[in-house]
Amino acid sequence: MSDRFGQAYGLTLMSPITGELDVDGTAHDVAIRRELRALNALAESPLVRVATTHLARWVVIDEAPYESEPAKVDHLESKYLLFTSNFDGGTLDDATALNDYLELLRTQIPDVIQRVYSHCVGFPGTSGRIAFQSYMLRCRIPTTFLFGAYGQATQEQVQQSLGLQRTLSDFVLAQQATRPTPDDLKQSFLQFATTAGLIAP
Numbered sequence: 001m002s003d004r005f006g007q008a009y010g011l012t013l014m015s016p017i018t019g020e021l022d023v024d025g026t027a028h029d030v031a032i033r034r035e036l037r038a039l040n041a042l043a044e045s046p047l048v049r050v051a052t053t054h055l056a057r058w059v060v061i062d063e064a065p066y067e068s069e070p071a072k073v074d075h076l077e078s079k080y081l082l083f084t085s086n087f088d089g090g091t092l093d094d095a096t097a098l099n100d101y102l103e104l105l106r107t108q109i110p111d112v113i114q115r116v117y118s119h120c121v122g123f124p125g126t127s128g129r130i131a132f133q134s135y136m137l138r139c140r141i142p143t144t145f146l147f148g149a150y151g152q153a154t155q156e157q158v159q160q161s162l163g164l165q166r167t168l169s170d171f172v173l174a175q176q177a178t179r180p181t182p183d184d185l186k187q188s189f190l191q192f193a194t195t196a197g198l199i200a201p
Helices: 028-039 096-110 112-117 129-139 154-180 180-196
Strands: 008-016 053-061 082-087
Touching: 008 096, 008 129, 028 053, 028 112, 096 112, 096 129, 154 180
Parallel strands: none
Antiparallel strands: 008 082, 053 082
8 A cells, every 4th residue: 555654644635726816916826835934933833733643744836847868848737735744544444544634634723724725726615524525635646655754653652752752861861960879870760660651660
């Protein structure tokens, strides 16, 4: 399955951007770039609200790249908004995993989705689940050469592991600062490991 790597699912969407000018006279691709810059300036990505997301990004594609001979020059019929995401697919079948994720996008960040995709051809808005999913599925292309960095680990498990790593780093720095005896260090570590759930109390 090209869209899977372990339990992770890869989603790729290419949505054509409207060619006419926006109501304020701005080109729609310019308006999307403005929205994406505003999102990039936030202290925290809104995609944090879509809890199963490992990583994701939006990119405006102006033209197909030319890779020199023996490739031929090819042109896109419009500019496109590319969205790529790697999210928890779990043991769900592909259709269910994909529809569940699209529903999270629609319900958890509807304001962001509306502002960005309102500049794309045929976007129906976020108010209707079926219309929204149908639109996104029409824009979907297979995700080939997918690499899931965490194998079978879910986003929640990755966050827990990173939290433990930070806690362990803090413990090591604290011990270096106090220079405990070997016996005290052993006791401190056993207490840390018990509190962190690494060993049974």
